Amino acid sequence: MPRTLFDKLWDSHRIASDESGEDLLYVDRVCLHERTGGIALESLEARGLPVRQPGQAFCTMDHVVDTRPGRGDRTSIPGGEAFIARTRRGARAFGIRTFDIGDAEQGISHVVSAEQGIALPGLSLVCPDSHTCTLGALGALALGVGTTEAEHALATSTLWLARPASRAVVVDGVLDSGASAKDLALHLIAEHGADGAEGAAVEFRGSAVRALDVESRMTLCNMAVEFAAATALIAPDAKVFDYVMGRAHAPPELPLDDWRRLRSDDGARFERTIRIDAAAVDARVTWGTSPAQGAGVTGRVPAPRDGDAQRALDYAGLSPGDLLSEVPVDAAFIGSCTNARLSDLRRAAAVLRNRRVAPGVAAICVPASTPVKRAAEAEGLDRIFRDAGFEWRESGCSLCFYAGGEGFAPGQRVISTTNRNFEGRQGPGVRSHLASPAVVAASAIRGRISTPGML
Amino acid sequence: MEPFTRHTGVAAPLLKANIDTDAIIPSREMRRVSRHGLAEGLFANWRYADAGARRPDPTFLLNQSAYAGASILLGGANFGCGSSREHAVWALAEFGMRVVVAPSFGAIFQKNCIANGLLPAVVAEGEVNALARWVESDPARHRLTVDLVETTIHAGTGKTPFAIAEAHRFRLIEGLDPIRYTLERADEIAEFERERFAAHPWVRLPEGA
Incomplete structure (x- = not known):
């Protein structure tokens, strides 16, 4: 079977x-x-x-x-x-x-x-x-x-x-160069809801998933919990085997014969399959207090569908019809287990190079690990972040959530590469907008929610 | 853990969908390395007009006299989504909650409930709303009785069945210590492990750091 x-x-x-x-x-x-x-x-x-x-x-x-x-x-x-x-x-x-x-x-x-x-x-x-x-x-x-x-x-x-059901999210086609794994995750959750996976284990499949680099796959799987998935999976391939090779606790000889069998068999039954056309995914940002409440950066705040959405808009200080690319930001945060690996920092740095953060915007970069920080510094990314006006920090979860120490002020609007825009997540009254590293970097420069193309 | 069979109490409807564990207890309220001392931080962002001064917000349900002593929470779909922090369950339990009734739960939150004797009862949204309407008409007197043996919620003369995984029901009724329960199978675990390490030697890491 x-x-x-x-x-x-x-x-x-x-x-x-x-x-x-x-x-x-x-x-x-x-x-x-x-x-x-x-x-x-x-x-x-x-x-x-x-x-x-x-x-x-x-x-x-x-x-x-x-x-x-x-x-x-x-x-x-x-x-x-x-x-x-x-x-x-x-x-x-x-x-x-x-x-x-x-x-x-x-x-x-x-x-x-x-x-x-x-x-x-x-x-x-x-x-x-x-x-x-x-x-x-x-x-x-x-x-x-x-x-x-x-x-x-x-x-x-x-x-x-108890064994959860298996569900598939199949992403075929080619992701636009302006869209990333984060945008794909936010698109999926917006289309199918914050409880969309209903506790099932979600396997991401399809040509657009296979085309992602390993770090982007981690971003995609990271967001699966915001989709109510029991866990996420992607069948490991040569990219993963290359990634794993030589890591401190990996075996010196990889058991590739075993690992190549780690894929769903042809004809395996999924309880449900969601199909996404990668070409339909654009650069996204959330406007509310759930990762499901999001839209394209070029889009507008939608009319609330229910009381919860109205409450989210009240918290976010936004009105239906507001153009998201006109929404000003007070702070930009690049960090977290979602989006602060080396490839994320490279994508942000490509936007920040030879530019300056808009006046009045507090901009902070916290690499996801000390090795990421070291590698970024070795290729001069820290210089680009600093020259742009970003703080360059030591690694940790940092401002992804407010734990009573450092934080943003009530009412401040933060564009963030993190995973949760819940009410109060980044501090009482703080308004969080989730986006990709490229969108966060561009928004920091322009002082309003932006794609790199708007600069 | 205190076994759970049947509980009667005041129910408080908090029907918003996707109530996350950050809302149930904000990270800043997790001040001690402990499972205790967390009730004050329960729903801190909603419960206090000024959380620092602990000045209650009178509009928040659990601050209203009609809901004094509430021990059953009626919630919206995907209740307890988000962070795995078990502090959310510890805070609810310490506050006095014994049951949360919702159309669905965050998976980690649901397991955390079972680990702490808090009953997560799954009831379809329309029926949660109906229970809420009945409760709201006279919160202090319209108490709910939640029977885990029969998996039924009694609201006056009405009866609403609820769903719970049989394994979870068993654990709550028995009040089992899961570690002791599992360690009864220590030999079986060791045997499985021996076979796993023999077939896949790379799985085993050297002892100690």
């Missing part, structure tokens, strides 16, 4: 099933961060339980760490230092490799997992973070969980889960 990629990954990790319909899955890797992982470690300690496979577990400091130059453990986030110190202590007590502040490989968990070869095709990986689905881009079974489930995975190397 032909199987989907998701079902193959699931079957290869299934230890047992119980009569109530859940499967016990083997977990190959557990990744933690200081915001949600420290509690799991302390809770295990308090119960006197060991971490079953500490060599298969990793920890990063990313969520509450300061990203200003010259940082240490100090952070302006209330209680933040305790999250760092106690997670570090717990990880050390259990012998878990930690990508700590000052570590040359530190960065945002999902970015580190890919860079260090912790996530690989065919592996299962859990992390108490919803954007873990990013790593499905490598052909890994990557599952975001809560703290208690992460604790369970640490203690047992397993997870109980």
